[in-house]
């Protein structure tokens with residue numbers, strides 16, 4: 001794949017800011033997962049404004065940053081802030097950042113998000129490991145790309161060996177880690193109670209507004225993918241709670257430390 005000028009510029013900025021660091025694992029930090037940056041050693045923070053091709057404020061709604069450093073002995077690149085489809089309608093906003101991180105040496109993408117639960121037995125503050133997803137909007141960030149590689153095989157998109165590793169780490173910590181199917185709702189509005197009932201019938205366990213486009217992009221690039229949801233609420237109509245963005249952020253904040261601790265343990269011991 002040829003590198004765009006933007007990718008080359010962003011890559012050289014990253015190399016200058018973190019000389020000698022070759023990240024192996026890229027992590028997208030969703031709502032509630034920012035605490036992972038506290039576990040970094042030798043941390044370097046680069047605002048997205050200095051990285052061409054990364055989501056810029058105004059598009060992303062708030063400033064994002066790329067963090068480089070180590071989790072244990074593992075060199076990592078953490079993306080705090082992602083671009084969502086609902087911000088502009090485009091679903092390929094994370095294509096360039098993922099290309100850049102792959103070209104720097106990343107072989108694995110760990111994704112995190114906040115999500116609503118569709119299962120009464122998986123309440124707020126639960127953690128769910130994604131086993132698969134439903135691309136409900138049927139949108140793809142690969143539209144417009146060429147070559148036979150665009151016909152990406154999505155079986156086991158969420159790497160079975162990485163999932164087994166995450167489950168082992170959760171068990172070692174005594175943490176409960178649910179497993180389930182994540183449904184991508186385009187947003188930005190929350191679902192109606194009828195849509196939540198439909199999603200349950202379709203076999204989804206959680207619903208959220210992100211992650212799926214990046215998983216498709218990552219598989220296209222040949223990156224292995226692991227993804228975790230932090231459950232901030234039960235789906236619309238499943239409980240009397242009033243859904244809002246503030247409620248999501250508040251719930252995500254409450255569980256942030258525990259979620260980040262588990263994620264750090266998972267990443268530190270990844271092969």
Ligand code: HPA
Nearest residue numbers: 114115116207208209248
């Ligand atoms: N729906 C969609 N996205 C979400 C939700 C939800 O209930 N909670 C957190 N993100």
